[in-house]
Amino acid sequence: NAGVTQTPKFQVLKTGQSMTLQCAQDMNHNSMYWYRQDPGMGLRLIYYSASEGTTDKGEVPNGYNVSRLNKREFSLRLESAAPSQTSVYFCASGGTSSAGELFFGEGSRLTVL
């Protein structure tokens, strides 16, 4: 009963390094999302993918890229990490309901020094 799986759970980077956060879901959802969560700011949408083969920018896309590899997998890449990207990142997938409920992974805590 995996749901949404994210890797890695923790990562420390130096400024300028690159990395990719991986996400996979086993619920056959069409939509997948990447959020970042910062204290006092709630969840902010970075990028989303409404279906396999499509991706769109959210509220805070600068400094990030995404790839919807297939229906199950949606990755988030930081090409040149900056301290402002220190955050907890959550991947989510959406169900078939018109209300848009989301199912979240456990999060990836990223620190950029």
Add this chain to the structure above:
Amino acid sequence: TQLLEQSPQFLSIQEGENLTVYCNSSSVFSSLQWYRQEPGEGPVLLVTVVTGGEVKKLKRLTFQFGDARKDSSLHITAAQPGDTGLYLCAGHDYKLSFGAGTTVTVRA
């Protein structure tokens, strides 16, 4: 500026007390969701309310959607330490917008 404003930001109460968390917006939503997030985990959906004026109960939790579909409240009766967590509301129109959350601590 958050599209959805939650209040209070922090709430600390004794076990057995009641509490209410508010979620307000100037926008109309087609539905509103409440999530609970525990430390080190992702948010988990508690409930979705769709109709203006709707009230849903989940054991000791009561959720209400405002008549105009712009606001919502979460009321917990006889809170328990297991209710501790971050409560997030999220409004859905063509996309989902989250409030900043209310951190609830229930002391034993």
